Amino acid sequence: MKLFFSPASPFVRKVMVCAIERGIDGQIEKLGSAAHPINQDASIKAHNPTGKVPTLVTDDGTAIYDSRVICEFLDSIGGAPGLFPASGAERWKALVLQSAADEMLDAALLARYETVARPEALRWADWHKGQITKIHTTVKAYSDEWIGHLESRLDIGTVAAGVSLGYLDFRFPDIGWRDGNARLAAWYQGFAERPSMKATLPVG
Numbered sequence: 001m002k003l004f005f006s007p008a009s010p011f012v013r014k015v016m017v018c019a020i021e022r023g024i025d026g027q028i029e030k031l032g033s034a035a036h037p038i039n040q041d042a043s044i045k046a047h048n049p050t051g052k053v054p055t056l057v058t059d060d061g062t063a064i065y066d067s068r069v070i071c072e073f074l075d076s077i078g079g080a081p082g083l084f085p086a087s088g089a090e091r092w093k094a095l096v097l098q099s100a101a102d103e104m105l106d107a108a109l110l111a112r113y114e115t116v117a118r119p120e121a122l123r124w125a126d127w128h129k130g131q132i133t134k135i136h137t138t139v140k141a142y143s144d145e146w147i148g149h150l151e152s153r154l155d156i157g158t159v160a161a162g163v164s165l166g167y168l169d170f171r172f173p174d175i176g177w178r179d180g181n182a183r184l185a186a187w188y189q190g191f192a193e194r195p196s197m198k199a200t201l202p203v204g
């Protein structure tokens with residue numbers, strides 16, 4: 001299978017962490033791509049109408065996106081323990097934590113595009129501030145509501161949350177997410193040592 005890839009994308013990183021955790025990353029061929037909200041990549045759009053990464057194309061040519069669906073697809077391959085609990089409260093907890101992390105990343109990406117893609121004359125400071133607020137409130141939710149889950153499980157929610165904090169270190173090094181969140185910071189320090197996280201450090 002082939003994956004439209006970007007070494008800086010946190011959503012791609014989440015997919016690759018899942019693949020490594022499940023021992024199937026060797027089955028993925030990475031395709032260079034240039035996803036961008038304005039200058040869209042036609043090679044991705046041939047498979048995914050939004051032109052975003054990650055987009056996976058299976059060996060029979062089926063396109064699979066977005067990252068949530070790709071991660072669940074990868075969970076259906078191979079024999080290693082899955083990252084998606086099959087049913088019940090455990091499943092919904094894991095999926096909601098994944099959504100919290102993904103939505104925090106959406107806010108982080110929108111804040112970043114505001115400075116790297118939008119012309120200065122069209123920027124709106126309050127809108128940017130709103131996205132940054134979402135980052136802080138999600139980090140607080142990790143600390144206050146999810147820390148027990150993070151410390152006790154390895155599932156798709158844990159992976160997504162870890163990757164989202166890694167993205168803050170990569171693109172928002174001054175945001176100070178560790179301030180007042182010592183227990184979360186300690187959890188992340190251990191999580192970041194996983195071989196899957198070390199093998200997928202963002203570049204860009």
Ligand SMILES: N[C@@H](CCC(=O)N[C@@H](CS)C(=O)NCC(=O)O)C(=O)O
Pocket residue numbers: 008009010011012035036037038050051052053054066067068102109
């Ligand atoms: N919901 C999507 C989000 C993917 C996403 O936003 N990817 C970014 C790169 S990190 C992208 O392709 N941006 C280009 C664009 O916005 O058109 C997912 O989970 O895969």
